[in-house]
Amino acid sequence: MPSVVTANRLNDGIVVYLAPDGTWTEDIVAAARAESEDEVKALEATAAEAVRERLVISVYPMPIEVKEDGAVDPISVRERIRASHRTTLTKDWYDVPL
Amino acid sequence: MYRYDEFDHAFVNERVAEFRDQVARRLTGELSEEEFRPLRLRNGLYLQLHAYMLRIAIPYGQLSPRQLRQLGMIGRKWDRGYGHFTTRQNLQFNWIKLVDVPDVLAALADVEMHCIQTSGNCVRNVTSDPYAAAANDELEDPRVWCEILRQWSTLHPEFNWLPRKFKIAVSGAAEDRAATAFHDIGLRIVRGPDGENGFRVLVGGGMGRTPYVGQVIREFLPKEHLLSYVDSILRVYNLLGRRDNLYKARIKILVNALGIDKFREAVETDWEATNKDAVDLPEDEIRRIASYFAPPDLPERAPRDEALAARRESDSGFAIWYRNNVLAHRVPGYASVVISLKEPGRTPGDASSDTMDLVADLAERFGHNEIRTNYTQNLVLPHVALADIPALYDVLAEAGLAVGNNEMLGDMICCPGLDYCNLANARSIPIAKEIAKRFEDPERQAEIGKLRVNMSGCINACGHHHSGNIGILGVDKRGTELYQITLGGSPKDDAAVGTIIGPGFRAEKVPEVIDTIVDTYVENRQEGESFLETWRRVGAAPFKEALYGAR
Ligand code: HEM
Ligand code: SF4
Numbered sequence: 153m154p155s156v157v158t159a160n161r162l163n164d165g166i167v168v169y170l171a172p173d174g175t176w177t178e179d180i181v182a183a184a185r186a187e188s189e190d191e192v193k194a195l196e197a198t199a200a201e202a203v204r205e206r207l208v209i210s211v212y213p214m215p216i217e218v219k220e221d222g223a224v225d226p227i228s229v230r231e232r233i234r235a236s237h238r239t240t241l242t243k244d245w246y247d248v249p250l
Numbered sequence: 251m252y253r254y255d256e257f258d259h260a261f262v263n264e265r266v267a268e269f270r271d272q273v274a275r276r277l278t279g280e281l282s283e284e285e286f287r288p289l290r291l292r293n294g295l296y297l298q299l300h301a302y303m304l305r306i307a308i309p310y311g312q313l314s315p316r317q318l319r320q321l322g323m324i325g326r327k328w329d330r331g332y333g334h335f336t337t338r339q340n341l342q343f344n345w346i347k348l349v350d351v352p353d354v355l356a357a358l359a360d361v362e363m364h365c366i367q368t369s370g371n372c373v374r375n376v377t378s379d380p381y382a383a384a385a386n387d388e389l390e391d392p393r394v395w396c397e398i399l400r401q402w403s404t405l406h407p408e409f410n411w412l413p414r415k416f417k418i419a420v421s422g423a424a425e426d427r428a429a430t431a432f433h434d435i436g437l438r439i440v441r442g443p444d445g446e447n448g449f450r451v452l453v454g455g456g457m458g459r460t461p462y463v464g465q466v467i468r469e470f471l472p473k474e475h476l477l478s479y480v481d482s483i484l485r486v487y488n489l490l491g492r493r494d495n496l497y498k499a500r501i502k503i504l505v506n507a508l509g510i511d512k513f514r515e516a517v518e519t520d521w522e523a524t525n526k527d528a529v530d531l532p533e534d535e536i537r538r539i540a541s542y543f544a545p546p547d548l549p550e551r552a553p554r555d556e557a558l559a560a561r562r563e564s565d566s567g568f569a570i571w572y573r574n575n576v577l578a579h580r581v582p583g584y585a586s587v588v589i590s591l592k593e594p595g596r597t598p599g600d601a602s603s604d605t606m607d608l609v610a611d612l613a614e615r616f617g618h619n620e621i622r623t624n625y626t627q628n629l630v631l632p633h634v635a636l637a638d639i640p641a642l643y644d645v646l647a648e649a650g651l652a653v654g655n656n657e658m659l660g661d662m663i664c665c666p667g668l669d670y671c672n673l674a675n676a677r678s679i680p681i682a683k684e685i686a687k688r689f690e691d692p693e694r695q696a697e698i699g700k701l702r703v704n705m706s707g708c709i710n711a712c713g714h715h716h717s718g719n720i721g722i723l724g725v726d727k728r729g730t731e732l733y734q735i736t737l738g739g740s741p742k743d744d745a746a747v748g749t750i751i752g753p754g755f756r757a758e759k760v761p762e763v764i765d766t767i768v769d770t771y772v773e774n775r776q777e778g779e780s781f782l783e784t785w786r787r788v789g790a791a792p793f794k795e796a797l798y799g800a801r
Contacts, residue, residue: 163277164347165301206276209283210297229677229731230668234299239597239669240680 153215156183156224157195158234159208167234168208170199176208180224180235186213251314251620252397252542254362261404262359265366269293270352277349294365295351298672304346305368306358310378310396310420311339311623315610318621320361322606328354332602335591337663337714338417339377339623340368344670366404371412373403373484377419379427380622383545384632386580390439390447392422394540395476398531401539402477409484413491414499416484417456429625431455431464431745432717434501435483442470449476453483453513454505457711461747462502465510467517474536478529482521486513546618546633551583555636568643570692571654576639583636587617589629589646590653590661594686597679598664599627608649616642625714626663628656658695659703659768660686663714667707667724668731674707676724676731681705681760688761689768698768701781702741717741719781720767721748722760733760737767737793738785746782751790752798763797770796 157170158180168176169183177183186192192213199211217225226235233240254262269289276286290296294305306321313321321341325333328350329343336342346354358364367374376396383391399418403409409416419428422439430436436452449471455464471479487501490508505513531539562569575588589609592598601609609629613621616638617631624630634642646652655661662685665671667678682705689695704718708725715721721736733755736748755763770793775784785793 160297160301162283163349165297165345167300203283206279228729230299230674233668233677237300240677 153217154185154187155192155195155213155215156180156185157192157199157211157213158183158231159199159202159211162206162209167237170195170202174198174202176202178237180216180226181222183216183224185216185218251312252309252393252539258362259359262362262364262366265293265364266352266355266359269355273348273352288370290348290351291369292366293351293355294368295346295348296369296672298344298670299668299674300670301345302348302351303670304343304351304354304365305336306341306343306363306365307368307375308339308341308363308623309375309400310382310393311380311625312382312393313621313623314361315613315619315621317361317363318606318610318613320357320363322603322610324354324357325603325606331604332600333606334597334666335599335601335623335627335629337625337627337665337712338375339380339625340375341623342666344666369415371414371416372410373399373406373412373416373418376400376403377417377428377433377625379421379423380624380630381427381577381586381632382422382622383543384579384584384586385423385425385427386578387424388422388580389424389441390422391540391543391545392420392428392437392439393543394536395420395422395437395439395449395473397539397542398477398536399480402480409488412484412488413493414496414501416487416501418480426741426743426745427624429714429717429741429745431743432457432461432714432741433464435480436464437476440470442472446472448472451479451483454502454510455745456500456502457714457716458500459497459709459711460500460503461711461716462506463745463747464502465505467510467514474530474533475526477531478524478526479517479521481529482517482524485520486516490516546620548581548584548618548633548635550581551635551637553582553636555583555639558636558639561640567647567652567654567692568640570696571643571652572639573696574654574658575656579633581633585634585636585639587631587634587639587642588624588656589631589651590655591628592655592661592686593650593653594660594690595683598662598682601629605649605651608645608651612642612645626657626661628661654692655695657700657702659689659698659701659764660695661702662686663702663704663718665706665713667705667713671707671712673710674724675709675726676707676733677757678705678707678713678722678724681722681724681733681757684758684761685764688765698772699780701768702739703764704739714741715739716747717745718748719785720764722764725754727754731757733757733763735763735767735797737790738782740782744782749790751793766796767793 452464668674705722706713739748
């Protein structure tokens, strides 16, 4: 299962993901995907630098599932909600991955 | 209403300047997150799931139209146009940017508001009866004592780093409408042996993972000694409360570990040794503070309004709303009006900036410039002339705010849960919405009668599930949201913690489960029995049978 690294942006708190070019994106699909533990460590090292640079806080890696159509499923309800940048007050919320 | 004096203004403005400086130092890197976190929490600023959350204190739940409008403005300018009224009578904004917080605090200071004591291990914002100075069962206005406690506790040097947060509620009426038994200290104004008012003091109540109903530490405390006595309770807690284990740090754990008698003894010993004059307020100072709370001048009116009576006859929607949301007032010809923030389909307790503006207008037009927040997450206009009620209703109805479900099943208390909260295990808002949909028919709710349904998204119990007649607690079972049901809780004078009825249910089952519980109650109840009365008489068996019997 691939992993991505997520955080909250320091200046506004918004949920972001570490992108391959070292920037931070609000779009989980654009996040850098680590396929091995070493790759996760490398992403975490980049993220730790971003914490020192005061770009982000509250950094952690999380597993994702990539669907056939390229969509990214953050697996846990919590991470689905974070990735969607909104609440789930929708009509058909039950087992729908948002 | 209490007005800031020069000292208050200067103090709050200094705090704004101080935090502006702290934010600037955080952004330039002089402060690390570890250093900054306790500072931002001292100013009510949390990091939640999606963004920062700012918790604004509404002391004893009282707002002026000017303040409410300012909150609406803040929501519009610096958030997404809405805020969330909480069970501690506070307001939370969910999408505030760190860089904007100093400006938000300055805007709050302009209307004599702040975020101090809405977080951290200090004495938190003191809560109270939303119908203070209006209810006809009131002995004395609790807000005066809330304000005295507020001034005493603000940055109190001895009690600024307690083992854990500390919550106080004060009620001055015969009926407890402030859930005082579920607070670290609950104060009830009661008549004493000589006909003088004083306090019955409860201690060690609380929700969270170890819920307790508060116990009486003193049956009668003369009013003038409130501060010295509370001081002694806090001193004993500060010295003996546990600091080694976050989950055992609240005063309720200490009180129950020592036993109420030993705890009382320690407090009374400390109190005896206290120089009370040095702590208690002199009488003229109490009188000075009380003078801020003089009730509005309400000229008596006819106790019956013909146009109102006719409207109740001819308009069933109005009649239902009136029956549930209009409460008796102590002055003939007036009433207190509940503006429900529980419209089916919406997040319980949320109000848009437009709603805030509208309610501010209504308070000016019809409500003698007063608004209250209720811990059940609604707004209240405490003083409205009966003759104005149809016109008030019409404005509310047009704005979708004439929701006549106060204290009914639809009036659910609900914490933000996993839709916003970093500590959550499960969602609560969508569950509330689905339940509301199932019970949308007001006739059905009328048939059921008063019923308190409370829901939390984790064991911290911000949504008061322990004290719900029906409580719903979201838990996480290996990645699936499950909901545990408790029955028989009560936040009132017969305060009780609900009992877990059995294994939890999946989200989509919850509305049906509530329906089954309600049906079981209705089938079993005797004439005029409340849910609690039936529950206490028949016990868990019929409910278990109905919920799990088939398995
Ligand atoms: C969203 C951020 C929030 C966080 C991080 C948070 C955190 C907590 C925690 C950790 C506790 C347990 C304290 C203990 O047992 O020692 C608690 C209790 C409580 N919270 Fe919250 N809460 C939040 C939001 C709310 C909201 C929205 C409400 C009102 C709807 C609320 C009202 C309460 C109440 C009434 C209690 C129980 C009383 C008590 O025992 O302290 N909180 N909260
Ligand atoms: S009860 Fe849990 S989920 Fe709900 S607001 Fe409190 S901490 Fe968050």
